[in-house]
Amino acid sequence: MPRIARAIRKPTVHQPARRGVLTSAHLRRPTDPALMQDIAREMYQIVFDATARLGLSAEDRDAAIRRAREGNEQSKPSEATMARFNLYCDILNLWRGDKRYRDNAGNPCTLQIKGRGRSLQALARRCLPGIPVEEIAEALLQCGEVIRYKDDKVALVGGTVVIVPRTAELMLSVIASRFRHLAATILHNSTIPLEIKGTGRFERVTSGLMTEKAFRQYSEEIRPLLQSAAERAEAGLMRPDGTTMIGKGKLSGVGFYMFREDGAAG
Numbered sequence: 001m002p003r004i005a006r007a008i009r010k011p012t013v014h015q016p017a018r019r020g021v022l023t024s025a026h027l028r029r030p031t032d033p034a035l036m037q038d039i040a041r042e043m044y045q046i047v048f049d050a051t052a053r054l055g056l057s058a059e060d061r062d063a064a065i066r067r068a069r070e071g072n073e074q075s076k077p078s079e080a081t082m083a084r085f086n087l088y089c090d091i092l093n094l095w096r097g098d099k100r101y102r103d104n105a106g107n108p109c110t111l112q113i114k115g116r117g118r119s120l121q122a123l124a125r126r127c128l129p130g131i132p133v134e135e136i137a138e139a140l141l142q143c144g145e146v147i148r149y150k151d152d153k154v155a156l157v158g159g160t161v162v163i164v165p166r167t168a169e170l171m172l173s174v175i176a177s178r179f180r181h182l183a184a185t186i187l188h189n190s191t192i193p194l195e196i197k198g199t200g201r202f203e204r205v206t207s208g209l210m211t212e213k214a215f216r217q218y219s220e221e222i223r224p225l226l227q228s229a230a231e232r233a234e235a236g237l238m239r240p241d242g243t244t245m246i247g248k249g250k251l252s253g254v255g256f257y258m259f260r261e262d263g264a265a266g
Helices: 035-052 058-071 077-097 120-125 135-143 168-190 210-235
Strands: 147-148 153-156
Touching: 035 058, 035 168, 077 120, 077 135, 077 153, 077 168, 120 135, 135 147, 135 153
Parallel strands: none
Antiparallel strands: 147 153
């Protein structure tokens, strides 16, 4: 219900929350404030352009900036959005990998959406208890991994790579989570003395100038190597039942991506 303010009290002014400043002796403090400001403006511009391209209005962008500047909100909606999507992936992995959901030939079974025993409802309950099975079925259909039949059955038709549904909310959550993870890794590593080797989190980017034709050729050549490395990294994160997001612990992982400065953002 709405909060009722007391007329005799002055409104509370929220002061921006001050996050800890890195004071490690191994990281030099800024010596060029103007350059720092220019780089910060560039980083904010990337965020501004990305949210604009994903359809957020100028009014809503300004509101988000004001809320971020106040610094008194601790929620991370991108994490909740990504966590639910990752649990959908776990449902598919269980469907593919759990022998109880495979036929005699070893292929994933066609499942009733609702019901006890071998059904999507029973499968989904292990990953997303409390979420209506119809909502889960619709999400899997949007991923292009599942086909629905008229008799309220669903079949798994996708491959081992889940197609991410292109909704603006999920795409922005992906961008926000990538920003957070990369920033956290770089800031963590900046506190480690240079003479200490092998203790930081692995983070490396390699780049060079390439024509469009050379980039396309390079992209085709490097893709199998990246895919192989990604699959090995993913295998190390998986439990025996094929899930990655069920259990205790902090979200951990490895990122693989290619980039090209084409002006898409910032």
